[in-house]
Structures are given as structure tokens and as C-alpha cells.
Amino acid sequence: MPKVNELLSPLMQRMGVASSTYTGGTLVVCSPIDGSELGRVHIHEQEEVTKTIDAAQQAFMTWRHIPAPRRGELIRLLGEELRLAKSDLGQLISLEAGKVLSEGLGEVQEMIDVCDFAVGLSRQLYGLTIASERPGHRMMETWHPLGVVGVISAFNFPTAVWSWNFALAIVCGNSVVWKPSEKTPLTALASQALFERAAKRFGDAPAALSQLLVGAREVGEALVNHPKVALISATGSTRMGREVGPNVARRFARSLLELGGNNAVIITPSADLDLAVRGILFAAVGTAGQRCTSTRRLIVHSSIKTSLLERLKKGYQALPIGNPLTAGTLVGPLIDRASFQSMQQALANARAEGGEVFGGERVLQEQFPHAYFVKPALVDMPAQTDTVRHETFAPILYVLGYDHFDDALAIQNDVPQGLSSAIFSNDLREAETFLSVAGSDCGIANVNLGTSGAEIGGAFGGEKETGGGRESGSDSWRAYMRRATNTINYSKELPLAQGVRFDV
Ligand code: UN1
16 A cells, blocks of 8 residues: 555645645644645735735625526536545545545535535525515515635534535625634645636636635634624634634624534433444444544443443444555544543543543554554443543543433533434434423434434534534525615605604
8 A cells, every 4th residue: 555645646636736735834734544744734824814814805795796596606516526526535535634435535425415505505595575564665684695704624524514614605695714724724725726626617706705724723813803704604622612702702793603512322221222333333433533423422221231331342342443545444543642642531530530441542553653543432431420521522432321211311411512412212202302392402413313424404503512503504504694674665655663653
């Protein structure tokens, strides 16, 4: 097998990324697969950030006049480019983020799907008409684009989350400035290059409709604090969101936050355990536990806890861990050393709180001395301790027991985060209660499937410390537009609302 970093340049070349954009910069990008250097990307200076946002504002001023269905045509072309480049972009995601290839390809499929969705939306940006209380009057709602949309994305979905925001923001008439994770700028460069191909075929899209800003915290801060950025859509940790949210609010701009998750699966006595084991395995160890929707907690009825744990241990033992580009691998590496360390710290804390840990240790150290492959960990916990309530972005699954269904619901909800949740049950009462107001308090609640791997058609996001934002499907497009309420008087009188008299 060729060295990991030798795989890069043919992929980049085929996707139309000039090598000058990923060599010679100061941001060193390494593959989590073997720690080898993939490229060096230019970090944007403060001045460039300002220039970029000014150019985005100019692009918006033109783009907003293009009819929405024509804007949809640009996204249709992007979807075509993504279809053609699916294999290359999927491999690049594996190289740079360490996902197994099938998940890298799945990420690109998610982008294609959201493009299709946005093309349809471009003819459905509907407003309501409202019955006026005044004779000879009509009321309606008009939706207008916001302006410059800033997208901040995380390493674990290095481009799909951008595409959810981008495809919708563009058909809604905005321009977009994207700050990708500094751990995955190459996937961003490739996505931008594919967009540029689409834009070229489209013909007259303004030049700065889609731009990239690469850098660490300072670049993100400059984007967040810039008065011309109307919406910041940020995906990442709750800690990051705690800074972004108030800063955006301080200037009365909008934010769409998709932050931490601490997703649980409840397994009740009537559950189909074959299904549950498969669902749990994918959601807990897929993407090496590095999805915001990964299952981190299992809440299992005491009567089946021991047998389920045994089955899970067997499943965990058999997991093919290794090079994510090799066929058959299911668990790739952690993103970096810091991630490995925080996983080990969490396991040590869980032990100190009475947890019994299976797995969790580093593996393949000889073959990959500069990468961090781990055995996913199962932790049998006596209770929902502070460590369990904290999100560690690594493959750790805490297993908790319950006796009464109400307690299972209480444990599920008793964490600061509220992204995704699931129940495995064939008992209609339990399943419906879980989905009811008295059930899960999360933005996503599933029955008989895991917590991760949502389709793009639904609104994606969660409550509490997850940040409250919704992106992707359903009516999430509204977040990228502003609503105007219009009243039109087609009579020759001027009646006032609420019957007020003001005769002059
Ligand atoms: C994320 O981890 O930030 O539902 C997004 C899922 C994917 C998206 C995850 N469709 O797991």
C-alpha cells in the first residue's frame, strides 16, 4: 500500500485543487491515519478576513436579485460535481479525518442529498398570506435573504455540515464565508474547488459567493464579531458555542448553534436485542465515536443488562480496527493525541467513580507510532456520574441500569446536552411515551434505531447545551432568511387596526 500522504496529490488534482493552495503555508495538516504530513495551508491574516467579508457582502448584493429557482440551478450543478467527485472526495475525507471509506463516501452522499433538497426548496421558499382584520387590506409574509452567512465547521464532518448550510444559504440568496476546522482544511479546499467548477458552468455567479477562511480561533473570532456577517452557523463544542452565541447576540446578529451531544439509547425488556446490538454498535463505535450524534450512554433494564453487556463485549472484541482506507475496517483512528488523552482521562475518572472499563486502550502502536487507534470502550457504571454527564468526543459507551421506565426517561434527560436519543422497545406505550412531551427532551428522538446517521430531510439539531439550532431539512431554510410582514391597502379608506380612531 502506498504511503498515506502519497495518495493525496492525485485526488486533489482530479478535484481541481491547485497544489499551491496546500503547500508552502504555515498550517501543517497531518493525516490521523499515520501522522504523516499531508500539506501546509495558508492561514488568513486579520486584513484578509476583512477583505473576504467585504467581498462576500458585494457578492450578496448581486446574488439577492437572482431569482431563487435560478440560484437553485447553481446548487444543482454543485450536486452534479459532487456526484462525479464522490469517490475522490470520500477518500480525501478518510485521509484527513480518519473516517472509514464507507463513511467518507456517506458524507459526500449527504452533500449530494442536501443539494437535491435545496434545488427543490429553491421553488418553495413560501410565505403565508394572512386574513386582514381591515376591509380592502391584504397581509402576507415575504422572505428575504440575510446577507453574509458565516459557517464554522468541525473536523468530524469536514464538509457535509458546510454543505447543509451552504446549499440552503445559497438558494435563499445569501453569500457564504466558511471557516473549516483547522484540522481538516484540505477537504474544505476540495469542496471549494468543486463549487468553483459548478460556478464556472453556471456562468454568472458573483466571484465571492463562496469563500474560505483558514485559521484557528482568531479567524473564527474575527468572523463572529464582524458587523457584516448576518448569521453565524457554528458546529463544535459547547465551550466554543458559549463564546460564539453571546458574541453574536451582542451585535444582534443571528446564530445557529450545533454543539455537544451526550446521546443515550434506552433498551427496554421488550426490545429486539439483535436489532439493538447492531444499532448500538454502529452508533457507539462508528466514526470512532466522533459524531455529535454518537451513542455515549446506554440505559438498560436491569433484567437484560448482563446479557446485553456480554453481547456487546463480544461485538466490541470483534471490531476490525485499522487503516480506514482498507476494506473491512470499521474503526479508524482518533483525530489526534489530544483526543486520545481526553479519552484516557475520562476512563480514569469513570474508574474512580466506580466504573468497570472494558477496552479503551491504544492499539496498533507499532504499525502507526504517530497515530492514535484505540479499542472502543464499554464502561459499566454504577450511576450517572459527572463523567457520564460530560461529553468526551471518543468511543466510550457508559452502560447504566434502570428498574422503572420513568427512571430510564429521567436518566436520559438528566444531562446538560439534548441532541439525539433513541429507544429500542416493542411496547407501544413505552415507545410513544418516549416520543411524547413526557419523554426525550432531545431534538432527535428515534424508535428502534440508533442515535446517529440522521437523514438530511429532517431538521437536525438539539436542545439545552446543544444550542437550539436546526439545520438541513424540514423548514430549516428559514434560519437563512429574514421575514417581512406586509400589509397592502387596496381600498380608498384608511381604517386603523384595533378600531383606533385618529381623524385628522
Ligand atoms: C455531526 O456529527 O456533527 O446524524 C453531524 C448524523 C450525521 C451528521 C452528524 N448525519 O450522524
